[in-house]
Amino acid sequence: xxxxxxxxxxxxxxxxxxxxxxxxxxxxxxxxxxxxxxxxxxxxxxxxxxxxxxxxxxxxxxxxxxxxxxxxxxxxxxxxxxxxxxxxxxxxxxxxxxxxxxxxxxxxxxxxxxxx
Amino acid sequence: xxxxxxxxxxxxxxxxxxxxxxxxxxxxxxxxxxxxxxxxxxxxxxxxxxxxxxxxxxxxxxxxxxxxxxxxxxxxxxxxxxxxxxxxxxxxxxxxxxxxxxxxxxxxxxxxxxxxxxxxxxxxxxxxxxxxxxxxxxxxxxxxxxxxxxxxxxxxxxxxxxxxxxxxxxxxxxxxxxxxxxxxxxxxxxxxxxxxxxxxxxxxxxxxxxxxxxxxxxxxxxxxxxxxxxxxxxxxxxxxxxxxxxxxxxxxxxxxxxxxxxxxxxxxxxxxxxxxxxxxxxxxxxxxxxxxxxxxxxxxxxxxxxxxxxxxxxxxxxxxxxxxxxxxxxxxxxxxxxxxxxxxxxxxxxxxxxxxxxxxxxxxxxxxxxxxxxxxxxxxxxxxxxxxxxxxxxxxxxxxxxx
Numbered sequence: 001x002x003x004x005x006x007x008x009x010x011x012x013x014x015x016x017x018x019x020x021x022x023x024x025x026x027x028x029x030x031x032x033x034x035x036x037x038x039x040x041x042x043x044x045x046x047x048x049x050x051x052x053x054x055x056x057x058x059x060x061x062x063x064x065x066x067x068x069x070x071x072x073x074x075x076x077x078x079x080x081x082x083x084x085x086x087x088x089x090x091x092x093x094x095x096x097x098x099x100x101x102x103x104x105x106x107x108x109x110x111x112x113x114x115x116x
Numbered sequence: 117x118x119x120x121x122x123x124x125x126x127x128x129x130x131x132x133x134x135x136x137x138x139x140x141x142x143x144x145x146x147x148x149x150x151x152x153x154x155x156x157x158x159x160x161x162x163x164x165x166x167x168x169x170x171x172x173x174x175x176x177x178x179x180x181x182x183x184x185x186x187x188x189x190x191x192x193x194x195x196x197x198x199x200x201x202x203x204x205x206x207x208x209x210x211x212x213x214x215x216x217x218x219x220x221x222x223x224x225x226x227x228x229x230x231x232x233x234x235x236x237x238x239x240x241x242x243x244x245x246x247x248x249x250x251x252x253x254x255x256x257x258x259x260x261x262x263x264x265x266x267x268x269x270x271x272x273x274x275x276x277x278x279x280x281x282x283x284x285x286x287x288x289x290x291x292x293x294x295x296x297x298x299x300x301x302x303x304x305x306x307x308x309x310x311x312x313x314x315x316x317x318x319x320x321x322x323x324x325x326x327x328x329x330x331x332x333x334x335x336x337x338x339x340x341x342x343x344x345x346x347x348x349x350x351x352x353x354x355x356x357x358x359x360x361x362x363x364x365x366x367x368x369x370x371x372x373x374x375x376x377x378x379x380x381x382x383x384x385x386x387x388x389x390x391x392x393x394x395x396x397x398x399x400x401x402x403x404x405x406x407x408x409x410x411x412x413x414x415x416x417x418x419x420x421x422x423x424x425x426x427x428x429x430x431x432x433x434x435x436x437x438x439x440x441x442x443x444x445x446x447x448x449x450x451x452x453x454x455x456x457x458x459x460x461x462x463x464x465x466x467x468x469x470x471x472x473x474x475x476x477x478x479x480x481x482x483x484x485x486x487x488x489x490x491x492x493x494x495x496x497x498x499x500x501x502x503x504x505x506x507x508x509x510x511x512x513x514x515x516x517x518x519x
Contacts, residue, residue: 027145027148028149028153046149047179048186050183050187058191070120070151071119072120072148073148074148075141075145
């Protein structure tokens with residue numbers, strides 16, 4: 001399990017990436033899927049997921065569709081056209097960021113001395 | 117595959133809403149999420165009750181409420197500056213209006229300015245900002261229309277009250293338009309959308325009840341200041357004055373024609389003045405009524421004053437209407453003084469009229485601009501009646517002397 005702080009900046013990207021891999025998903029499904037893929041290392045909490053989903057919907061990146069499943073209303077989220085484009089951008093951005101982070105993390109005293 | 121019953125689900129709905137989730141869209145998400153958690157736990161062999169308890173507990177004590185708070189925060193973050201401006205203008209205008217009313221009650225200077233600044237910033241800054249924030253927070257055709265109707269109605273009512281306080285024209289029209297917008301457009305839309313989103317419960321119903329009851333009481337307070345009996349009695353006093361004046365004028369005419377001309381002719385001079393006083397007094401009463409009812413044509417207004425007085429508004433009339441060089445209130449007072457001195461020199465008796473009355477002074481003093489229509493009308497018509505009665509006495513005195 002990673003700390004909340006680490007997840008905070010990447011949550012939207014994770015959601016967008018998950019949705020870009022399937023037609024539509026509901027909230028619980030997203031949390032389970034992420035848990036499954038990361039072997040339980042990343043656990044999206046409801047408290048972070050749903051506010052983010054609603055924000056993305058308000059920004060026009062997601063749309064919802066209501067279906068009645070098991071006597072209750074279930075909201076399926078899917079990417080809009082803009083959402084699709086944004087998902088790609090966000091994933092690319094995160095990849096680059098991870099590369100950049102690597103250079104910082106791999107920094108050793110020699111590197112520092114050399115660059116000085 | 118475990119499936120929850122409808123009863124289970126409505127129980128979960130109640131639990132989620134009881135924890136403060138008011139956003140319907142979020143509530144769908146959370147109810148479904150909790151159901152999924154419970155179903156998963158039940159599939160691994162737990163009973164419904166313990167699964168429910170565990171699932172709800174996993175959110176933490178205030179967890180569910182926090183989800184909604186976080187959602188609203190994210191959704192309204194970009195209008196934070198607008199909300200801040202709205203709060204500041206709201207607090208400023210409320211403070212100004214409160215100070216204005218305190219100053220007004222204490223008769224300190226500056227009350228009018230505070231009312232105007234407070235009212236204008238309330239109606240033209242706070243309310244439009246509030247509308248913009250509402251539209252951003254709750255988009256959708258229906259709620260936008262209902263918000264616009266509500267805010268426009270609110271602006272019209274507030275401006276109407278401000279205009280009323282400042283004695284500006286159009287106050288009643290503004291208040292009526294605002295009231296109609298609020299009662300016949302905003303309220304039905306508000307109730308309809310509450311029913312549609314299934315949120316018609318205490319938190320929606322109480323504001324509606326308070327608003328309707330409060331508005332009705334306020335409306336009656338403004339429209340019916342006195343009871344009907346009191347109003348009728350006051351109007352009857354006024355009609356009696358007019359009737360008496362008319363009969364005095366008739367009597368005076370009769371006596372005048374019966375007097376054979378004498379050498380001095382003082383009574384004819386006095387008759388002329390008395391007649392002029394009557395003309396000016398009636399004209400001033402008419403002008404005062406006209407200051408409040410410019411919409412009624414001249415002839416109709418003259419008839420209304422005499423026969424249908426209660427239909428006139430009893431608001432503050434504009435005194436500048438009766439302050440003219442020719443035929444104004446000052447000339448009326450001069451003529452009355454002139455008549456008094458003729459009366460005294462002829463009969464040797466002082467007339468003791470009510471000319472030193474404080475009201476009459478304030479009609480002349482340019483410091484005062486407005487006075488209740490009914491009182492001005494009453495004072496002027498009573499003065500006229502007194503003169504005509506005095507004149508009856510003067511004429512009879514003459515008649516006795518000549519014959």
